Amino acid sequence: MAGAMSSNAVAAGTVAGDTVAPPEERVGEPAPLSRLMSLHQAHPVDGRSLRTVCGMFVTGVTVITSGEDGNAEGTTVNSFTSVSLDPPLVLFCLHNESRLRSVVRESGKFVVNFLQGQQEGVARAFAGKGTAEIHDVANHPSVTGVPVLSEALAFLSCHLVEEFDGGDHTIFLGRVVELGVPRQHQEPLVFFRGWLGALEEELRGVHPIIDG
Numbered sequence: 348m349a350g351a352m353s354s355n356a357v358a359a360g361t362v363a364g365d366t367v368a369p370p371e372e373r374v375g376e377p378a379p380l381s382r383l384m385s386l387h388q389a390h391p392v393d394g395r396s397l398r399t400v401c402g403m404f405v406t407g408v409t410v411i412t413s414g415e416d417g418n419a420e421g422t423t424v425n426s427f428t429s430v431s432l433d434p435p436l437v438l439f440c441l442h443n444e445s446r447l448r449s450v451v452r453e454s455g456k457f458v459v460n461f462l463q464g465q466q467e468g469v470a471r472a473f474a475g476k477g478t479a480e481i482h483d484v485a486n487h488p489s490v491t492g493v494p495v496l497s498e499a500l501a502f503l504s505c506h507l508v509e510e511f512d513g514g515d516h517t518i519f520l521g522r523v524v525e526l527g528v529p530r531q532h533q534e535p536l537v538f539f540r541g542w543l544g545a546l547e548e549e550l551r552g553v554h555p556i557i558d559g
Contacts, residue, residue, distance in 0.1 A: 408536040408543060410473045410499070411439055412481065413450045413457040415492035419481040422447045423474040425538045426516070427459055435523040437503060440516040451519055455507045456491045463500040464534035464545025490525045500535055501528040 412421040426440035437459060441448050451457050462470055472479035485497040489504035496502070505521030512518075534545040 405537055405539045408462045408470050408538050409439070410460045410462060410469060410496055411441075411447060411451075411457055412460060412486075412494045412496065413447060414454050415488070415494070418450070418454075419494050420447050420450045421460075421473045421481055421494075421496075422478065423470045430520065436508065436520060437505060437523060438518055438520045440513055440518050442516055448517055451507060452510070454493070456493050457505055457507065457519070457521060458489050458491075458493045458495050459503040459505065460496040460499040461501040462496075462536040463498070463530050464536050466498065466536055467543050469496065469498075470536060470543055495527070498530070500530045500533055502526065 406425040407427070409424050409427050410421045411424050411427075412419060414420055422441070422445060424439050424441070428438060430436040430438050439457075439459065441451070469479075469484060472483065481494050486494040487497050489495050489502070491504050491506065493504060495504070503521075503523045504525035505523050507519060508522050509520045510517055511520070536543055536545065
């Protein structure tokens, strides 16, 4: 991986499902490495420290869409992982207060849209509580009817299989029924230490988003 990542959703933690950092964590630069290197905490672990440490794990960035027709919604999420190849299962997590949580439950289906490096604006648009509408971005229906973001790097269309309690988040498990890679020659959008950007992008000249 060459270069660093530019900014987006939460200045010191996670983009997952409408999670919003406290105001003092939404602005400014990420915590200096010297401070992070000295961070050590045993039980009890506080949420801010956990968010800081988890922010050291580089992830991709997705927009989860669910619903269809005029009732579709989307939200920016980085808490996504593949689970099984046979059967084809994936999961993602949403905050329990996420507006998308009830949509996924009611529709029983969702699409995971992997964002490309040039889609930082899309990640911004679907992060937080007041977000863009699906019709604000180019999209087309998947085989389940859930919108796919047409400019995304890749997508997985899924039927909801099960949901699990995850503390202040809900874990959604889905079975993949359709997939595609329409932008296979593009760099992915990645998330590290509260910053978003393409793999080759330098940190200079970027600004963290005020998410809320």
